[in-house]
Amino acid sequence: MSAAATPHLDLTAPEVVKKISQRSLVIGAVFSVIAVALAFIRPGEFYRAYLLGFMCWLGVALGSMAILMIRHLTGGGWGTVIRRILGAAMRTLPLLAVLFIPVILGIRRLYIWAQPLENIQDKHLREHLKQITQTYLTWNGFVIRAVFYFAVWNLLSFLLSKWSKQTDSPTTPDNSGRFKAVSGPGLILYGFTISFAAIDWVMSLDPSWVSTIFGLIILIGEVLSAMCFAVAVERILFNYKPMSEMLKPDFVHDHGKWMLVFTMVWAYFNFSQWLIIWAGNLPAEITFYLRRINGGWGTIGMILVLFGFVIPFATLLSRPFKRDIRRLAWLAIWLLLIRYLDLFWIIEPNFSKNLTVTLADIVVPIAIGGVWLWYFFRNLASLPLLPAYDTDAHEVLQPAHETHA
Numbered sequence: 001m002s003a004a005a006t007p008h009l010d011l012t013a014p015e016v017v018k019k020i021s022q023r024s025l026v027i028g029a030v031f032s033v034i035a036v037a038l039a040f041i042r043p044g045e046f047y048r049a050y051l052l053g054f055m056c057w058l059g060v061a062l063g064s065m066a067i068l069m070i071r072h073l074t075g076g077g078w079g080t081v082i083r084r085i086l087g088a089a090m091r092t093l094p095l096l097a098v099l100f101i102p103v104i105l106g107i108r109r110l111y112i113w114a115q116p117l118e119n120i121q122d123k124h125l126r127e128h129l130k131q132i133t134q135t136y137l138t139w140n141g142f143v144i145r146a147v148f149y150f151a152v153w154n155l156l157s158f159l160l161s162k163w164s165k166q167t168d169s170p171t172t173p174d175n176s177g178r179f180k181a182v183s184g185p186g187l188i189l190y191g192f193t194i195s196f197a198a199i200d201w202v203m204s205l206d207p208s209w210v211s212t213i214f215g216l217i218i219l220i221g222e223v224l225s226a227m228c229f230a231v232a233v234e235r236i237l238f239n240y241k242p243m244s245e246m247l248k249p250d251f252v253h254d255h256g257k258w259m260l261v262f263t264m265v266w267a268y269f270n271f272s273q274w275l276i277i278w279a280g281n282l283p284a285e286i287t288f289y290l291r292r293i294n295g296g297w298g299t300i301g302m303i304l305v306l307f308g309f310v311i312p313f314a315t316l317l318s319r320p321f322k323r324d325i326r327r328l329a330w331l332a333i334w335l336l337l338i339r340y341l342d343l344f345w346i347i348e349p350n351f352s353k354n355l356t357v358t359l360a361d362i363v364v365p366i367a368i369g370g371v372w373l374w375y376f377f378r379n380l381a382s383l384p385l386l387p388a389y390d391t392d393a394h395e396v397l398q399p400a401h402e403t404h405a
Helices: 014-043 043-074 083-090 093-099 101-105 123-132 141-167 176-201 212-235 249-280 283-293 297-316 325-350 359-381 391-397
Strands: none
Touching: 014 043, 014 212, 014 359, 043 083, 043 093, 043 101, 043 141, 043 176, 043 212, 043 325, 043 359, 083 141, 083 212, 083 359, 093 101, 093 141, 093 359, 101 141, 141 176, 176 212, 212 249, 212 325, 249 283, 249 297, 249 325, 283 297, 283 325, 297 325, 325 359
C-alpha cells in the first residue's frame, strides 16, 4: 500500500505540539533568568550544573541521530513510526552547538588542567598536568576538537534531514541507498567523536583518572535516553491523529525491546569498568570509585543499580508491558530521570567530597531543557509525522489488522 492510497490520513503534527513548544519556551525563559542570576552569584555551582544539563540534552540529540542511522541500516516499521521524532531531536544540534559556548567560557572553573599550575598543591598531579597540558589538554585543542565534533554531527544531521524531507514529495527518488551510505560511516564517526568528546568534557574533570571504556558508557547512555525520549513523545502524540492510527502494538513492543537492550548494555559497560578497575587495583584508577562510594555518593550508586537496571530490567521482560504504550511511557520517563542521576553521579563528585545537591543542579538543566524542548517541538511541527513517500512508509500506514499480532 502506498502513501498515495491513503489520502484520508492527515500526517500533520497535532496542534498540541505547538502548544507544548510555546510552554517549553516559557519554562525555559523563566528558569534561564534564575540560572543567569546563579551564574553571577554562584559561578562555580552554575558551570558544573550547566555541564550536567548540557550533557543530558546533548545525549538525547546524539542518541536520536544514532538510532536513526541504525534504522536506516536495518529498516523496519519500528523506526519509521518514530523517525520524525528522532529527526526533530537530531536537528537540535545547531542549538546545542551554541549552548556549548558557556562550557568554553567556564573552562577555568570546570577543569583543573585549565588553571595555572602554580595553584595546584598536589605535586604529583602538578607534574602530570605539566606533561598533558603541553600535548592534549590545551585550551586551543579543547576548542578546536569541540568545533570538529559539532561539525561532524551537524553534517550528518544535515544530510539525513535533507534526504528525509524529500520523502514528503511523491516525485522524490528512492534515497534508501544514500541513507545507508551515510549511516554506516556515520555510526563509526559518532562512536569516535562522542568517545573523545566524553574524554574532553567529562573525564578530564579529573585528569589523573583514565578509563578506556568511559566513552562507551556515555554513548550507550545517550542511545538509551534517546529511545526513552522517543517513547515519551510518541505517548503524547498517541492521544491524537495520526499517531493514534500509526502506532501499533508491534512497534511499541519493538521500542520496549530496544529499551531493554540498551539498559542491559549500559549495565554491562558500567560493570565491566568497575570489574577492570577493581581487578587492577591501581591508585590512578580506583580514585573514581573511592570518591563515589564515600561521603554519601554511594547511595546514588545503589539507586542507579537498583532503579536504573534491576527494576527496569525485570519490568521490561514482560511482553504485555512492552506492548502497552501507556505503561511503557512511565518507565521511559523514569529512565530519563535515571540518566540525569547517572550523569550527576559521574560529574558532581569531582567538585564535592560529600553528596551535595545545589539549586543550580535543578534549575540549570531545566532551563536548558526548556529551550531545547521548544526547539525540538518546533522542529517536530515543521514536517509531517511520517515520511509518506518513503519506501517503508506502507508498513506504518497499513491497517492494524494487516500487521502481525
